[in-house]
Amino acid sequence: MNSLTAPRNLVVVTVELFGMARIHAGASSVTLTVDTRSPVPALVDALARECPSLVGNALHLAEDGAAAVADGYALNRNGLAFLSPDTDAVWPWQEGDSILLLSNQAGG
Amino acid sequence: MDALYGYRGFATVVDLTTGEYRRDPIPQDALRATVGGIGLGTWMLHRYGSPIVDHDGEILSDDNRKQLLDSALSPDNPLIFVTSPLVGTRLTTSSKFAVMTRSPLTGFIADGLSSSHLAVELKRACGDALVIAGRSEHPALLHIDTDGVPHIRNAGHLLGLSTLDTEATVKQELDDGGRRPVRVACIGPAGENLVRFASIANDGGRQAGRCGPGAVMGSKNLKAIAVRGNPDSDPPVAHPEDLRGYARDLSRRSLGAATAKYRELGTIANVSVFNRLGTLPTRNFQQSTFEDAEAVSGEALHQTKTTRSAHCANCTIGCEKIVTVGSKAQGTQKDGEVSARLEYESLFALGPLVGVGDPDAVIRAVRRCDELGLDTISAGGVIAWAMETAGRGLLPSLDLRDGADLAHAGLNFGDGAAVIQLLEDIGYRRGVLGNLLADGTRLAAERVGGGSGAWAMQVKGLEMPGYEPRSLKTLALGLATTPRGACHNRTSAYDADFSPEVDRLAVDGRRGKIAADSEDFAAALDSLIWCKFLRRAFGDFWEESAAVYRMVTGWDDFDAAELRRAAAQIADLKKRYNQRWGWRRSDDTLPDRALNEPLADGVAAGVGLTKEDLDRMIDDYYRARGWTTGGRVEPASIVL
Ligand code: SF4
Secondary structure: OOOOOOOOOEEEEEEEEOOHHHHHHOOOEEEEEEEOOOEHHHHHHHHHHHOHHHEOOOEEEOOOOOEEEOOOEEEEEOOOEEEOOOOOOEOOOOOOOEEEEEEOOOOO | OOOOOOOOOEEEEEEOOOOOEEEEEOOHHHHHHHOOHHHHHHHHHHHHOOOOOOOOOOOOOHHHHHHHHHHHHOOOOOEEEEOOOOOOOOOOOOOEEEEEEEOOOOOOEEEEEEEOHHHHHHHHHHEOEEEEEOOOOOOEEEEEOOOOOEEEEEOHHHOOOOHHHHHHHHHHHOOOOOOOOOEEEEOOHHHHOOOOOEOEEEOOOEEEOOOOHHHHHHHOOEEEEEEOOOHHHOOOOOOHHHHHHHHHHHHHHOOOHHHHHHHHOOHHHHHHHHHHOOOOOEOOOOEOOOOOOHHHOHHHHHHHOOEEEEOOOOOOOOOEEEEEOOOHHHOOOOOOOOEEEEOHHHHHHHOHHHOOOOHHHHHHHHHHHHHHOEOHHHHHHHHHHHHHHHHOOOHHHHOOOOHHHHOOOOOOOOOHHHHHHHHHHHHOOOHHHHHHHOOOHHHHHHHHOOOHHHHOOEEOOEEOOOOOHHHOHHHHHHHHHOOOOOOOOOOOOHHHHOOOOOOOOOOOOOHHHHHHHHHHHHHHHHHHOOOHHHHHHOOOHHHHHHHHHHHHHOOOOOOHHHHHHHHHHHHHHHHHHHHHOOOOHHHOOOOHHHHHOOOOOOOOOOOOOOHHHHHHHHHHHHHHHOOOOOOOOOHHHOOO
């Protein structure tokens, strides 16, 4: 589905993958169609469905089957704001947003 | 005296001028108050390296300050290797030591860290520290074997050898029939030639790189140190059973998610992330993104190059990635192919910072730095400054006439071959340009003039690491205030910037406290000594580290609060040391470019940092530290 055919409350966002997430996925980005008011955990769930090879490394599945960002990883919106991965806060997403999935360890 | 656990309780002091040595006891209250590593090392710098005249509070002329800078290369400046109470235990990442001296690049404290087998042998052979004073008449090898007696041997035949060849030669010469090798710290040609950012290498290419300890070693005519201790002299630990259990648990945790980045891709994974976040300093900090970042990214190197992991002694993480030139598709490494120990800072400094996007050129440059014994960050920084200065037409003022210099007349960003040639010229102080750059960016800019100080990317004389301060405001404060100069390791302030905790592009009143806390955290890590890449594997770092310290030392009333006090006091001790050597408020700042030019590209394009905003954060930082409004620590507030 692309943005032209998406219903009004759905938008297409790109998840950019960094580090081993990129290598596990075999791609540097994944596109997702999400509701503009999806909280972060719902977006992560959509990512796990779209790119199951991330589960077990950058993402993990809880006992109830919900996906979450694994320890050691972080999310960032558009290269600017870092997101709390388990927050229920709604951002809301906009068409063309980029969500970065990257290591939370910045040491070098 | 009470029984001592975890420590040896003395330092071996060698005077290279007289050839004499002695063992100085270290008081237990000093050990406890400063913990070890960089904390104890700073205390020892005060003890063995104080100025004859204390310059605290004096307004020194520029000439006086230049003299103090140059006096870091005099025989009076001690070179001190310091271990820690954790060295010799089986705790993961604990085989580390500090290298302390006064920097010929900054004139202030030089507090380096390095790792591996040498740490264990130093503690066995020399005690908690090895203090080297004076200057040998002839090129020297300082050899300390299992009896702990220092011998100063002639090292004339080692002169000119690379760090790797020096280590191999010394190991072969002092071989004991293959039972236990000596461990070696040495300098390369850069240290011999007093390049102000020369490193000291040990254990196959690990470096105490920043601030020029290799030049101090060279000024002492000391080419190498070879140590082999007696395993029977390992000090006992107070609660061995508890420590064994804890060590097992920590090793298990060290293999979890908290260290995944370091184990998998290593720190070179930063390149693509920093590029996307607009924090990858490029072409001498003129840009914060690099168009060839993907080519030199950790992900690309992992997929296209032959890469193997390596680790320091006693480390379960193994963050080191040894990368070979050529493509992985060509098969296994062939004899004569060049490989280098690549980590983010070396990759950034000899790649994006100098505009080089060819990974093979970067690998060759890093390798050459390691062989010559050059700090990669400062080497890349000073070359980036030279490239920009050449582009602005200012280098001809140097009268570049001989062969080596003529080759640099058209110096440009992106020229990987020119980088290698300049490294060579710097390492041997060849030609006008090589000799100029060997003194570091600040002095080079002073000599060339023409306003080139505005793009000399250094703080207190130390070249900037690979984090763009305009888009990382908490780190900007850390870089400005850290006693060592522009260093990302003695503060972990960037952790806040890479989290939801702060808006990294904006300034607010919380940064002073965050920067002070992150500096204390680093001081505790660097004194115990844990590897900083282990830091997220702890639950409550302060409680756990205090518990480990009790297990090792048996000082059962030592708690997390005392460790926090020790860390804050170490920051005070470092600051006081700098004050004695002429520190003034204007030393805590950032380069003109960082304060006057907004970022030109990337997600943070247009974002800048004003001097007023930086000064406000610095005031907050001084307040958080309990220092005077002028940034001084009062001597009376330091209690040992
Ligand atoms: S994580 Fe890396 S630097 Fe730290 S001790 Fe291990 S190998 Fe050495």
